Amino acid sequence: MGKFKLIATTAMGIEAIAADEVRKLGYQCEVENGKVIFTGDELTIARTNLWLRTADRVKIVVGEFPARTFEELFEKTKALRWEDYLPVDAEFPVQGKSVKSTLFSVSDCQAIVKKAIVDRLKTAYKKDTWLAETGPLFKIEVSLLKDKALLTIDTSGAGLHKRGYRAGQGEAPIKETLAAALIKLTNWHPERPFHDPFCGSGTIPIEAALIGQNIAPGFNREFLGEEWPWMDEKIWADARMEAEDVADYDQKLNISGTDIDHRMIEISQANAFEAGLGDLIEFKQMRAQDFTTKSEYGVMLGNPPYGERLGDKKIVEKMYKEIGHAFQKFDTWSYYFLTSHPEFEQLYGKKATKKRKLFNGFIRTDLYQFWGPRPPRK
Incomplete structure (x- = not known):
């Protein structure tokens, strides 16, 4: 046409x-x-x-x-x-x-x-x-x-955030498209460790693994345009073949996610297996502030609770202080947190290198970026 x-x-x-x-x-x-x-x-x-x-x-x-x-x-x-x-x-x-x-x-x-x-x-x-x-x-x-x-005519059908791997989710899941955008806003690349301390249903670690192995996010789903008579089947087959050819399934990854709720860890693991990435991501039940690692120059990206509900506010603010204190030990890491809490920096105990305004659904948030040192060149 x-x-x-x-x-x-x-x-x-x-x-x-x-x-x-x-x-x-x-x-x-x-x-x-x-x-x-x-x-x-x-x-x-x-x-x-x-x-x-x-x-x-x-x-x-x-x-x-x-x-x-x-x-x-x-x-x-x-x-x-x-x-x-x-x-x-x-x-x-x-x-x-x-x-x-x-x-x-x-x-x-x-x-x-x-x-x-x-x-x-x-x-x-x-x-x-x-x-x-x-x-x-x-x-x-x-x-x-x-x-x-x-x-306009929609070619996608279901929104592109519906990758097809989410078998289960928590109360306030982050959209896959926003999760991918957050990862792209960090300084992470596949050779560096990656950790999400508030992984919920595993969306951020799963999106990181897809990016890390250069896997097309829409590879395992269908699109509305595939049903149209003037969209030849060969076009879609060629596009999928290209995606298969450039995927780097041999790329080793060090990606992990933790959550305080053991039920969310089970959901994360199920979602990762649904995405074909079950063996690549390590999920574990743990409080964010108990994080420990021997790895250096890693990237931590989290979407913590915002404390929007009155009863949660004090608990969330205490947790922000505790993670700020706990993460200082790992000073080669870079940290990124998405939250709507206006006093996050004061509670965390450190001024962000950079802030970026984003919307998580209809909630106005900031991505607080704390940049660590660059890894030494190999």
Whole structure:
């Protein structure tokens, strides 16, 4: 079909990391709030779905235009070449959102876009009757921002954070995409030890192992675009073959995770085995402040409890003080902690080398970075 304009959507604050991933796959891109914009062909769609660790979805841009009236939205939607994407039997639900726009009724915008596409397809396929919608699924979104409409088709299906390995999880699991972004914000590389002292269901250590062995995060899942008639099966097969060829299964790793709750350790182990990484990661029940190691120049990355609930606050603050004291002994290590607690540095007892604002779901957090010395060159 040629070239597509594509958008990789991301959580706020990690757009630059996703853009770096897109560039490393060989595509030029631009960054806007919550999205990375690039162009590519069918293989690009397959490769970015398989490889993007920090993006939420990959979408095809069908059209962009100003829309201040329902008539304008209808006519400009109908003018787009929907038949290039949707077969005659396509199932195409329309989702919507509207921010700071004259057309603020999302349900009305969805209905108008749906009717415009139906009219376009009826003309294109010379159909007098209704469209059956019994064929492959195409999820369409109309997004209105400041009176500008953006019409997209989702190629991913389930969000890209759904890698397929999470058999179980705890109360407040970190998204796999955010976990991967946090790892990329550290100075870790596969030759260095890596430890998560608050591992929960094991997401951060598992993502580290996937990165360490250069395993495509989407390798063991399916994508919505695989069902489309114009996306040849060979495209997906080639993309998966490439991923298999560049994976470094021989890369030795020293990755560990601990948690105070033995049930979470069992879940972590099950998730790691589901990901095919069970033998690579060591999980153990332990308090964070009891961490000890003989390794040097390691990286510790943790998403500790934030103490947001009143009853937990004192316990969490005491634990922050204790880990600050305990970790000082391992002065060649670098430490990274994600928390929403505004007084983390004071409690930890040390000023961060750097802070970075991120959102864990809807919670505004900071990644506190305490950089250790660089390892000596081998």
